[in-house]
Amino acid sequence: MNCSDMSAKIKIECYFHDVMSNLVNLSDALSGVNDYFSPKVIEEVNSVYIKVAKILGEKVPWHTHDGEDEMFHVLSGKLKMEVEGMDPVMMGPGDIFVVKAGLLHRVSSEEECHIILIENKETQHTGSVESEITKSVEDQLQ
Amino acid sequence: MNCSDMSAKIKIECYFHDVMSNLVNLSDALSGVNDYFSPKVIEEVNSVYIKVAKILGEKVPWHTHDGEDEMFHVLSGKLKMEVEGMDPVMMGPGDIFVVKAGLLHRVSSEEECHIILIENKETQHTGSVESEITKSVEDQLQ
Numbered sequence: 468m469n470c471s472d473m474s475a476k477i478k479i480e481c482y483f484h485d486v487m488s489n490l491v492n493l494s495d496a497l498s499g500v501n502d503y504f505s506p507k508v509i510e511e512v513n514s515v516y517i518k519v520a521k522i523l524g525e526k527v528p529w530h531t532h533d534g535e536d537e538m539f540h541v542l543s544g545k546l547k548m549e550v551e552g553m554d555p556v557m558m559g560p561g562d563i564f565v566v567k568a569g570l571l572h573r574v575s576s577e578e579e580c581h582i583i584l585i586e587n588k589e590t591q592h593t594g595s596v597e598s599e600i601t602k603s604v605e606d607q608l609q
Numbered sequence: 610m611n612c613s614d615m616s617a618k619i620k621i622e623c624y625f626h627d628v629m630s631n632l633v634n635l636s637d638a639l640s641g642v643n644d645y646f647s648p649k650v651i652e653e654v655n656s657v658y659i660k661v662a663k664i665l666g667e668k669v670p671w672h673t674h675d676g677e678d679e680m681f682h683v684l685s686g687k688l689k690m691e692v693e694g695m696d697p698v699m700m701g702p703g704d705i706f707v708v709k710a711g712l713l714h715r716v717s718s719e720e721e722c723h724i725i726l727i728e729n730k731e732t733q734h735t736g737s738v739e740s741e742i743t744k745s746v747e748d749q750l751q
């Protein structure tokens with residue numbers, strides 16, 4: 468590779484770095500998620516993280532997030548949302564549900580469901596409940 | 610209506626109030642947006658608002674949000690994202706782009722484009738730039 472080629476290569480790499488560091492495609496991000504119930508941080512916006520996750524089954528335990536809301540946005544499939552004191556809600560693509568701070572809740576799905584989660588950066592995805600699916604925020608950043 | 614009917618009616622209304630107060634469908638929310646460049650708040654999650662908007666044309670002025678990130682998520686159509694110092698990025702459905710705090714930017718679209726915006730509650734959508742499309746946060750809550 469001569470200097471001219473190297474210059475062009477660096478220019479192209481810089482271009483993609485600049486542009487791609489801010490652009491995330493949800494399908495691409497989800498294709499990198501191999502496990503169910505394992506949120507992956509794809510972006511940060513001020514004090515919240517934007518995460519994607521795949522849900523299949525009923526392994527999410529009932530839990531709360533004290534003082535912190537949590538938003539669920541269904542991209543594909545159906546998500547059963549259960550909140551203490553409410554009848555279950557079956558969410559479909561394009562549906563958004565905010566679980567208000569402190570409410571006991573859990574989600575499940577009979578078939579694979581893809582979602583976006585929006586939570587404060589410090590929110591634990593299963594609250595203070597430790598279960599087989601619990602991942603630390605650090606794990607979710609990898 | 611007798612007491613039994615009234616009881617049933619109240620029960621049904623309470624049920625819908627409880628459930629529907631947390632569930633938002635994006636298509637329904639967008640169908641209530643009549644103007645371009647006029648974000649509408651559909652949810653709040655901790656310190657951020659979730660908004661939907663329709664974009665058509667080039668009326669968004671170049672602007673910044675000092676100290677505040679802003680996230681764009683394209684639901685349908687194509688959005689041209691321009692950020693100072695970067696080549697323009699053409700975003701499509703499922704693409705997410707976070708404009709980091711302080712960066713000069715603007716968005717436009719040649720055909721109607723539907724987006725989700727995530728911003729701090731106090732963020733002005735055209736920053737400190739007043740233009741013909743500028744809406745106050747209070748207007749966006751209506």
